Amino acid sequence: MTRTNSRLAILGVLAAATALTVVAASADETTGITDKTIKIGNIMPYSGPASAYSQIAKTDAAYMKMLNDNGGVCGRQIEFISYDDGYSPPKTVEQARKLVESDQVALIFNSLGTGTNTAIQKYMNAKKTPQLFVATGASKFGDPEHFPWTMGWQPDYVSEGKIYARYLLKNMPDAKIAVLYQNDDYGKDYLAGLKAGLGDKASMIVAEQPYETSDPTVDSQMVNLKGSGADVFFNVATPKFAAQAIKKAAELGWKPAQLLNSVSNSVGAVLKPAGFEASKGVISALYLKDSQDPQWKDDEGMKKWNAFMDKYYPDGDKNSSFTVYGYSVSQTLEKVLEGACDDFTHSGIMKSAANMKNVDLDLTPPGIQVNTSATDFYPLQDMQLIKFDGERWQPFGEVVSGADTQ
Amino acid sequence: MEILIQQIVSGVATGAIYACMALAIVMIYQAIHHLNFAQGEMAMFSTFVAWQLLAWGVPYWLAFVLTVALSFAGGIVIERLVFRRLENAPVLSHVVVFIALFAIFNSLAGFIWNFEIKPFPSPFGSGALFGGLMSPHQAGMIVVTLLVLALLYVFFRFTRIGLAMRAAAANPESARLVGIRVGWMTALGWGMASAIGAVAGMMIAPVVFLEPNMMVSILLYGFAGAVLGGLTSPVGAVIGGLAVGIIENLAGTYIPVVGPELKLPVALFVIVAVLVVRPSGLLGRKIVQRV
Incomplete structure (x- = not known):
């Protein structure tokens, strides 16, 4: 009896599966669209x-x-x-x-x-x-x-990484770069973009330190990055860790040129907790107008x-x-x-x-x-570089493209 | 060499965070012989209370005292409302309630104060000490941790009520027979653990920033510290916390396989290794259960 039942059940599942396939196949080009x-x-x-x-x-x-x-x-x-x-x-x-x-x-x-x-x-x-x-x-x-x-x-994060690389190649060709990055797709995308943008100058990167989102602090990583003797710090962290890193760099008395990924360039959520004094001079990039910037009044x-x-x-x-x-x-x-x-x-x-x-x-x-x-399925790839003046972001330089063809 | 020294000092500073939390864990373990998984979230919630008081313009030290007092009362209320009724329930029921409290405090804090990180002021000022090795706040935090430790030591060692609490935890039956109100001792333990958690939270928040998830991983490291030092020993908890901080920094920097990626597993490895080799921890005593 049970046997028959289970066989029936299997048949039923098969039938249902076939029905589903039919439905799936019939989902046509205009599903969800009418004349009105x-x-x-x-x-x-x-x-x-x-x-x-x-x-x-x-x-x-x-x-x-x-x-x-x-x-x-x-x-x-x-x-x-x-x-x-x-x-x-x-x-x-x-x-x-x-x-x-x-x-x-x-x-x-x-x-x-x-x-x-x-x-x-x-x-x-x-x-x-x-x-x-x-x-x-x-x-x-x-x-x-x-x-x-x-x-x-x-x-995308790779394009943005390339944008910073292009900025560095042009303005600080002898820089020694230290990178703090989140150990996942997001962080690695940025790092890959930076390396791709530097091309055969990728050896400018002298230190890379990943962190996990489960880490309470990034203090230990920052100590190592400072120890590398780098004069550029590329901060690829989400808001909490980005703020910790900026604050820690100041506490360590480490004063590199700082590049901050756009994920964390919120003044209220990152630079304010990190401290405006410590955040002065940080460079980031944006692709949309800042509603608080008086120049767009x-x-x-x-x-x-x-x-x-x-x-x-x-x-x-x-x-x-x-x-x-x-x-x-x-x-x-x-x-x-x-x-x-x-x-x-x-x-x-x-x-x-x-x-x-x-x-x-x-x-x-x-x-x-x-x-x-x-x-090319990347709609936006250009960004405007910005620098924090201790109060708000100020745009500087020209728009930089993160696209490959340029 | 410079990096080695810096990593050790930075490990001590981070270790002080774990030590603070480990003290709260030891406190609750003394009272109920369980690990409270919601301890970190309760501490986080207390810290938000302090933040709110400060936002309302209350001066720092008054807010500090108020928060500790409120947390103490809150701990007692939780014990009286929830755990007293579960007194004879199996351990599993306790664990389920701990996890429920964890989720409740976490979501509640997010609901009231949202998930954006908030700066939390330090009473010790900012800047750098010892040539940037440590911030004044981190030095202050170590002092506060040692102070709490001293207070706990005196409390358990030299006060009648501390003695009564130890008796109630070690042998509830006999304690009751000599006239100790065991139920209230447990409640007191909860209150003190919450109060210590509140201190820990207020010391930790200036370093890691305040947000509802700030304690999740710190609690794990705190557990590691407490287990390493011995769950029955406050001194052990502090030493254990500091040791975990130093171990993870050195392992992360100098063992190439480990790297910064495996810092958390290192802490968990410490827990497993200690439990296998020396279950009572470095300074703990064995708990003998009479059957």
């Missing part, structure tokens, strides 16, 4: 340790609302569905399935995190559903050959953003870079969708995303533009 609407999915940590990022999705949602009020894109209203994954990859997989299979969205937009997006990258590509403008700088999300349905947005783009914030996201924090980020990435999506009006399908949208030429956004500083091609 387009469904866009999003996954964001609204809860848990990374919940501060959820301001990005709230800005995205507000932007979609603004688009709808202005008549939508290509005559279609946007239905924006955003779910919480608590920054936990297994949860992300669950939510991505729900969005794709139950809500039947046309694409997933701006889902946040490296591990979380890695967890759904294969699935989204198997489903041929665009995973557009993921909110992470990991370089693996710009790989059109293997993942033609996935695209990043912000300058009368800027057209900044005015548009201010009006948008006042009307559609009045609770949002205007001091936070997250609202600037959300506005800009949403505007990029708007341009991509508009470019796909004639072929409003999954692959049409993807084609449009891979065909952006010198696109200016409201909040990118002059000279920084969005560029993609069928082989």
Whole structure:
């Protein structure tokens, strides 16, 4: 009896599997798109340790609302569905399935995190559903050959590493560089970018010290880096450790030129805890206008953003870079969708995303533009160098490109 | 040579962090003969309370005293509300509640004060001592740790109530027969452990910055220190904490295979090695259970 039952069960599973395959195959190019609407999915940590990022999705949602009020894109209203994954990859997989299979969205937009997006990258590509403008700088999300349905947005960590390398080669060709980096994809991407940018001058790097996120402090690493005799310190750490490192360097009486990765260039969350005095002269890079910088007071783009914030996201924090980020990435999506009006399908949208030429956004500083091609899935790769004057970031020099072709 | 000295001094400074935490662990172990996994989160929460008081404009030392007092009361409340009812429950129930408290305090702190790191002031000033080897705060922290240690030693050694607490932990039955209120001794132990945790938190926060996850890995190193020195000995806890700090720095710097990547496993290796070779730790005494 049991035997028969289990056999039946196996048959049932097989039948179900076949049915699923059929359904999967029938998911077509226009799932989530009608003549009047387009469904866009999003996954964001609204809860848990990374919940501060959820301001990005709230800005995205507000932007979609603004688009709808202005008549939508290509005559279609946007239905924006955003779910919480608590920054936990297994949860992300669950939510991505729900969005794709139950809500039947046309694409997933701006889902946040490296591990979380890695967890759904294969699935989204198997489903041929665009995973557009993921909110992470990991370089693996710009790989059109293997993942033609996935695209990043912000300058990836490798490109940024190259930008610092180019700055050093030009301005401090005899520098001895010490690197502190987080021992994971993120930290190694930066280090790889720095080495690639230095090319045959990679021997300028005299010391590399990794740290684990479980380390209470990076004191021991900083002692070793100082001991290496380096005169440039490249700080590839997340906010807490970046602040610890800047503070420790000052305590050790070590005064190298400091390069700080853009992940941690928040004045409030990093430089203030580290101490403004200790942070003076630190160099970093940005690719979006700083809403607090007085030089943009009368800027057209900044005015548009201010009006948008006042009307559609009045609770949002205007001091936070997250609202600037959300506005800009949403505007990029708007341009991509508009470019796909004639072929409003999954692959049409993807084609449009891979065909952006010198696109200016409201909040990118002059000279920084969005560029993609069928082989270049890194929309933003240029950055403006900035230096901390003890109070705020001051831009200096020209825009530096992190792209390979230059 | 210079790096060796710097790594040792920096190890002592980091070790003082572990030693502080190890003291709180030893305290609670004296009272209940368990390791409280929520100890670190309770200390973190206390530190947030201090931060809030300071943000409201309370002067540092007043905030310090208030926080220690509040944490002491909080520890007693937790014991009275939760653990008294679990007195005869199996160890597993305790462990589950410890883990629950861990999650509750962590999320609650994140909910109230968010996850962004916050600078926490040091009463010892900033700058550099001994040619940049150590910050004044780290030196101050070592002094505070030794002070807490001295107080604990005096308390257990020379006061009636300290003696009563030891008796209640070592042999509850007999202690009760000689008129010691064992339940309240346990509650007192909880209060003191929370108070020491609060001191540890306020000393640690200026170094690692205040955020809800600041204690998670420190607690592990604290455990390593406490186990190494002996869970029954406050002196051992401090020596153990300092030793772990120095060992991990030297191993991370000089053993090529280890490198900075394997610093945490080194601490865990210390725990395993001590438990296998000398379960009572360097300075601890054996606990004999009468059956």
